[in-house]
Amino acid sequence: MLLLNAQGLSNGKHYIEISGIADGDFKSEIIDSEVFIEGSIRVHNDRIILNGKAWTSARLICDLSLEEYRERIEAEVNINIIKGMKEEYRTEKDENIIYVGEEEKNVNITEIVIQELLVKVPMKKVAPQYKDKDIEEIYPEIKEIKKEGLSPFDILKNLKHN
16 A cells, blocks of 8 residues: 655655555556655645655566566656545546545545556566567467468468459
8 A cells, every 4th residue: 555644744846756566456467566756846835746656567478479477667756646635625636636634644546546557567578588579479389370272261262253
């Protein structure tokens, strides 16, 4: 759980480092290791603005070889925390706003950070040892299948049109 201390902060800018493991509802198959956040918070009375960078080691499965590998993913994190605002004045327009009670010491920022990291997971997942290789280099038997004409589409080529 990633918790930001929100009590007893003086107005101004403060440097922060937070680390924790996503657990409970925020646990993910991809992000299963420790998450780190480094950045600054700016405090203005009842508003806290967190700007920083989050990173973790993601567990991915290679699209070419189906091997499991780990890759570092990073994401920019911008979160607004508003303390003590009455419910009737709250707006849900921005997803990166967290409303907390005046008496709360810690703010749970896990959900927003995990969402930002999951968005940065690459669409094409290729293990480092296969980055610059074609699929024929990884599986040489594919070249033989193409040469021998054992493709399932070869049968379709022989069909005659009526």
